Amino acid sequence: MAEPEFSATGVRIGRWPRSLTKAGQVLVKDGRLILLTSTGREIDSAPLGSVTAGRPWFAGDDSTVATVNGTRYRLTMGQRGPAKDGDELAGRFLEAVRSAQDVRHVHGVQDSLD
Numbered sequence: 001m002a003e004p005e006f007s008a009t010g011v012r013i014g015r016w017p018r019s020l021t022k023a024g025q026v027l028v029k030d031g032r033l034i035l036l037t038s039t040g041r042e043i044d045s046a047p048l049g050s051v052t053a054g055r056p057w058f059a060g061d062d063s064t065v066a067t068v069n070g071t072r073y074r075l076t077m078g079q080r081g082p083a084k085d086g087d088e089l090a091g092r093f094l095e096a097v098r099s100a101q102d103v104r105h106v107h108g109v110q111d112s113l114d
Contacts, residue, residue: 006092008093011023011077012076028100031049033097048097053066053094060076066097
């Protein structure tokens with residue numbers, strides 16, 4: 001089994017207006033985004049090509065918003081560590097999602113040229 005491109009534990013995963021887990025896990029692995037509860041139960045997952053992610057204007061640097069299968073989730077990273085760890089994790093998460101989407105886009109363009 002391949003190593004995940006991104007993995008974070010202790011993530012608060014919320015779906016407005018409630019929190020689904022305060023210590024969840026976010027994985028970017030094998031071209032998919034996977035959201036898990038603290039017990040390992042899957043909340044949601046989708047291929048990265050159908051996921052949108054970004055930083056919300058209304059939250060701190062440790063938060064991101066991801067839309068998975070039409071549902072918006074607020075992901076607050078680094079709940080158990082220093083604030084700078086959450087900022088770094090959020091940035092790495094966005095980078096992992098975007099780089100996977102960029103690779104898919106480049107392959108799609110190449111495939112259409114063949």
